[in-house]
Amino acid sequence: MALILSLGIVWIIPLLWPISTSLRSVASFFKAPNLFLPLDGITSTNYKDVVSIVPIGRWYLNSFLISLIVTIVVTMIDFLAAYPLARIKFFGNRIVYFFIIAGLMIPFTVLLVPLYDFINKLGLVNTYWGIMLPQLASPFGVFLLRNYLLSIPKELDESAMIDGAGTFRIAYRIIFPNSIPGIVTVAIFTFLRSWNNLIWVIVATQNPMLYTITAGLTSITSTNVPNYVTIRATACIIGGLPLYILFFVIQKYIIRGLSLQSGLK
Amino acid sequence: MLLVFIKERILNNIKKNITPWLFLLPFLVVYALFMIFPLVRGIQMSFYHKSYFSGSKFIGFGNQAVLSDPTFNQDIFNVFYFAVATVIISVFLSLVVAAIFNRKGVTTYIMRSFIVAPLVLSVSVIGVLWQLLFTSGPGNSLLGIILGKDVQVLTSPFLSMWLIIIATLWWTLGTNVIIFSAGLQSIPLECYEAANLDGASSVRIFFSITLPLLSPLIVVVIILQTIASFQLFGQPFIITAGGPFNTTATPLMYIYGYLATNVGFASAASVILFFMMLVVSFVELFIISRGETVD
Numbered sequence: 001m002a003l004i005l006s007l008g009i010v011w012i013i014p015l016l017w018p019i020s021t022s023l024r025s026v027a028s029f030f031k032a033p034n035l036f037l038p039l040d041g042i043t044s045t046n047y048k049d050v051v052s053i054v055p056i057g058r059w060y061l062n063s064f065l066i067s068l069i070v071t072i073v074v075t076m077i078d079f080l081a082a083y084p085l086a087r088i089k090f091f092g093n094r095i096v097y098f099f100i101i102a103g104l105m106i107p108f109t110v111l112l113v114p115l116y117d118f119i120n121k122l123g124l125v126n127t128y129w130g131i132m133l134p135q136l137a138s139p140f141g142v143f144l145l146r147n148y149l150l151s152i153p154k155e156l157d158e159s160a161m162i163d164g165a166g167t168f169r170i171a172y173r174i175i176f177p178n179s180i181p182g183i184v185t186v187a188i189f190t191f192l193r194s195w196n197n198l199i200w201v202i203v204a205t206q207n208p209m210l211y212t213i214t215a216g217l218t219s220i221t222s223t224n225v226p227n228y229v230t231i232r233a234t235a236c237i238i239g240g241l242p243l244y245i246l247f248f249v250i251q252k253y254i255i256r257g258l259s260l261q262s263g264l265k
Numbered sequence: 266m267l268l269v270f271i272k273e274r275i276l277n278n279i280k281k282n283i284t285p286w287l288f289l290l291p292f293l294v295v296y297a298l299f300m301i302f303p304l305v306r307g308i309q310m311s312f313y314h315k316s317y318f319s320g321s322k323f324i325g326f327g328n329q330a331v332l333s334d335p336t337f338n339q340d341i342f343n344v345f346y347f348a349v350a351t352v353i354i355s356v357f358l359s360l361v362v363a364a365i366f367n368r369k370g371v372t373t374y375i376m377r378s379f380i381v382a383p384l385v386l387s388v389s390v391i392g393v394l395w396q397l398l399f400t401s402g403p404g405n406s407l408l409g410i411i412l413g414k415d416v417q418v419l420t421s422p423f424l425s426m427w428l429i430i431i432a433t434l435w436w437t438l439g440t441n442v443i444i445f446s447a448g449l450q451s452i453p454l455e456c457y458e459a460a461n462l463d464g465a466s467s468v469r470i471f472f473s474i475t476l477p478l479l480s481p482l483i484v485v486v487i488i489l490q491t492i493a494s495f496q497l498f499g500q501p502f503i504i505t506a507g508g509p510f511n512t513t514a515t516p517l518m519y520i521y522g523y524l525a526t527n528v529g530f531a532s533a534a535s536v537i538l539f540f541m542m543l544v545v546s547f548v549e550l551f552i553i554s555r556g557e558t559v560d
Contacts, residue, residue, distance in 0.1 A: 008376030
């Protein structure tokens with residue numbers, strides 16, 4: 001038990017210092033930079049400064065809108081693709097499935113350069129479209145949802161078919177409501193992946209007003225910002241803490257997703 | 266009458282075979298446009314000299330000159346070093362953590378959540394956090410106390426790389442802990458009870474029951490972790506900017522650097538990296554599966 005407690009505590013220690021620093025005034029920070037807890041009084045000046053010095057609100061909004069749109073589209077098209085792969089026998093089923101999961105082996109590294117070239121040709125560099133479009137292809141979601149849909153009993157479709165329901169009706173009325181937990185899992189993973197995407201955002205745009213919070217954080221440097229340390233620690237907390245807290249709410253879905261991904265049910 | 270019947274059957278048959286494709290269509294379009302097409306195009310581009318100033322020209326294997334660039338070779342070495350260290354430590358540590366935390370109780374659950382939670386953070390938060398700790402924060406002085414001498418982590422090649430490894434472990438260990446925890450819970454209790462009756466020690470139980478039953482998962486974790494490691498970018502990009510003396514730079518940073526000047530060269534570097542990842546994954550699979558048949 002002591003081991004469990006100490007491991008957990010070791011893991012939160014790195015977070016304490018930036019939280020503490022973000023709550024302390026610049027003067028008291030320079031007097032004692034190493035405090036893990038804001039023992040010399042707390043202030044909200046750093047938070048006000050961050051908002052006035054860097055467009056962090058705009059970055060947050062960008063992150064939120066981009067991730068939300070990507071999540072909605074990916075979840076929808078991945079569900080539509082997973083449905084026939086898991087529930088309908090048709091010519092080519094296995095071949096298409098194999099073709100799709102082969103995509104899991106393609107690392108983003110090898111797509112980066114041609115995607116940039118492609119987006120550039122379409123004139124979409126420095127646009128939201130350019131940032132979002134390449135994130136829409138997610139074979140991982142199809143793989144995960146197909147595995148989930150396979151676990152729904154076959155009798156449900158059959159009884160619906162006897163009642164005269166067509167393929168679309170079955171997908172919408174029977175399969176969709178029964179796969180909500182799987183869909184939520186895919187949605188969470190897609191959202192996190194989009195929110196955390198760094199390299200594609202800094203490749204697709206050089207305009208700081210289009211940055212997501214993930215890209216924006218890296219653009220705060222000692223040369224362009226006064227009181228760089230406290231500002232950066234504060235921006236880091238603003239960028240990270242909400243998701244960190246959200247984790248405790250959505251933990252169940254993340255555990256399910258990782259188990260599905262590694263082949264466990 | 267018969268004709269109508271046949272016509273209807275054929276129509277039905279076509280409908281039955283087309284509907285699945287209608288469902289698949291939106292995904293396949295996006296997949297083809299943003300994954301398959303760029304993959305093919307990337308391989309094709311690696312045979313061209315192409316920049317935005319001079320246009321493009323076929324040069325065959327000319328771009329493979331990237332292989333004789335000492336900087337690129339150093340980057341490959343760095344990422345191998347990083348991959349070997351992270352894969353070994355991460356698999357070992359997450360097995361241990363999952364085993365320790367394999368019990369019920371609120372405290373255990375909360376403490377495990379603390380270990381897992383960083384995986385939702387973005388690489389920028391991780392990078393900024395660890396960089397600040399070791400530039401303006403208490404990192405260097407704490408490490409100095411432990412080692413008994415003054416250290417500046419970010420000026421030492423060895424310590425810089427290990428800072429990136431530790432930041433990565435802090436960030437991603439939870440993923441593997443969750444996978445192994447789920448694996449541990451799927452092992453039937455009867456196995457342990459039988460072993461206990463036979464008087465097996467807990468170390469013996471771990472090596473004779475837990476480890477073999479988890480081995481398919483260990484394979485998955487090793488391969489996923491390797492593929493992720495080879496694409497290392499954000500942590501060194503933010504924490505060290507590749508320094509000191511290029512000792513923490515990675516191939517992906519190299520590719521990023523050439524993106525604006527020579528697209529063909531950058532493609533060649535990424536295709537080489539891709540094949541290297543494929544080869545390493547297959548070698549791992551081969552070694553692991555051979556080890557299993559020997560057992």
